[in-house]
Amino acid sequence: MSVGVDRSFNFCAGPAALPEAVLTQAREELLNWRQRGLSVMEMSHRSEEFVAIAEQAENSLRRLLDISDDYAVLFMQGGATMQFSAVPLNLLGGNGRADYVNTGQWSKKAIKEAARYADVKVVASSESTNFTTVPDFSGWECRADAAYCHYTPNETIGGVEFSFVPDLNVPLVADMSSTILSRPVDVSQFGLIYAGAQKNIGPAGLTVVIVRRDLLGNAHALTPSLLDYQFVADNDSMQNTPPTYSWYLAGLVFQWLLDRGGLKEQARTNEQKASALYDAIDNSSFYDNPVEPQSRSWMNVPFTLANPELDSLFLKKAEQRGLLNLKGHRSVGGMRASIYNAVEMEAVQALISFMYDFERECA
Numbered sequence: 001m002s003v004g005v006d007r008s009f010n011f012c013a014g015p016a017a018l019p020e021a022v023l024t025q026a027r028e029e030l031l032n033w034r035q036r037g038l039s040v041m042e043m044s045h046r047s048e049e050f051v052a053i054a055e056q057a058e059n060s061l062r063r064l065l066d067i068s069d070d071y072a073v074l075f076m077q078g079g080a081t082m083q084f085s086a087v088p089l090n091l092l093g094g095n096g097r098a099d100y101v102n103t104g105q106w107s108k109k110a111i112k113e114a115a116r117y118a119d120v121k122v123v124a125s126s127e128s129t130n131f132t133t134v135p136d137f138s139g140w141e142c143r144a145d146a147a148y149c150h151y152t153p154n155e156t157i158g159g160v161e162f163s164f165v166p167d168l169n170v171p172l173v174a175d176m177s178s179t180i181l182s183r184p185v186d187v188s189q190f191g192l193i194y195a196g197a198q199k200n201i202g203p204a205g206l207t208v209v210i211v212r213r214d215l216l217g218n219a220h221a222l223t224p225s226l227l228d229y230q231f232v233a234d235n236d237s238m239q240n241t242p243p244t245y246s247w248y249l250a251g252l253v254f255q256w257l258l259d260r261g262g263l264k265e266q267a268r269t270n271e272q273k274a275s276a277l278y279d280a281i282d283n284s285s286f287y288d289n290p291v292e293p294q295s296r297s298w299m300n301v302p303f304t305l306a307n308p309e310l311d312s313l314f315l316k317k318a319e320q321r322g323l324l325n326l327k328g329h330r331s332v333g334g335m336r337a338s339i340y341n342a343v344e345m346e347a348v349q350a351l352i353s354f355m356y357d358f359e360r361e362c363a
């Protein structure tokens with residue numbers, strides 16, 4: 001079973017599926033971008049053409065998320081993981097204190113890296129539930145003098161997502177890698193948002209940082225220039241050669257989202273996709289998802305089979321049906337279906353119907 005021209009349904013957690021319409025447009029423009037006689041990949045990043053592509057991508061993202069001029073939008077490299085260092089290096093300042101919320105594996109990595117630079121306090125954790133919940137906000141023990149509080153709105157591996165934005169008196173920093181653009185957010189509630197592109201934005205190699213301008217300019221003296229948000233902002237993210245093709249494709253994805261009606265519309269679709277899949281899991285005694293219902297991710301749906309010995313057969317038969325990359329993260333096993341923006345309802349329905357058939361035939 002395939003969509004379009006020999007395309008399977010791809011549930012990869014990242015790099016993830018891209019919208020077919022975007023790939024088709026990129027193919028059409030690959031050899032000769034808008035009759036300029038060359039590919040975007042072959043353009044100088046300082047050319048009029050590429051600068052226009054870059055500006056348009058930023059403008060589309062600003063429209064999608066309604067980002068005000070109080071925020072700089074940076075297009076960086078190094079992935080979300082590089083931001084685990086860049087955030088403390090830029091924002092710590094004064095007393096070096098930073099609060100972190102621990103909701104799973106990506107939180108832990110951010111905490112570990114920050115602890116190299118900062119006096120880190122874990123102000124809330126869902127470790128006691130094996131990361132199947134989000135810590136109740138009333139119990140967070142934040143410090144009034146922390147430089148910022150960092151959290152992970154969507155834990156890509158555990159499939160746990162916040163249903164609220166914490167309301168704090170210190171700048172809120174969010175690793176939105178696997179949830180950005182899945183629904184509207186009020187950017188003004190955040191000091192800084194960062195996201196690696198390869199989940200919901202575009203190809204790998206690009207990292208988007210949205211940072212309140214009043215937080216710029218306080219980087220630690222030893223911060224590499226390329227990680228200094230002020231320096232990057234001052235240079236329109238062109239201080240050195242940016243990942244031009246990823247930036248261009250991200251712009252096409254932003255435009256695709258705008259054409260589909262923006263993030264409200266996308267959120268409606270995403271909620272429908274997620275609830276269809278969770279319903280299928282909940283209505284079966286063969287499949288299980290351990291996350292408490294109000295903290296279930298719209299983007300990453302981990303699930304187990306009642307008999308783990310059937311895991312490899314499940315994956316093999318899924319692949320035969322054109323359902324790719326359902327294997328769970330190596331640290332947790334089982335399955336995981338990532339249903340990012342580019343994974344359409346049609347793909348989710350194909351998965352549900354396969355799961356139903358597999359249970360009937362093999363369970």
Ligand SMILES: *Cc1c(COP(=O)(O)O)cnc(C)c1O
Binds near residue numbers: 197199
């Ligand atoms: C994928 C992911 C990362 C790591 O991203 P890289 O770009 O590979 O560094 C970090 N945080 C979250 C929440 C992710 O989903």
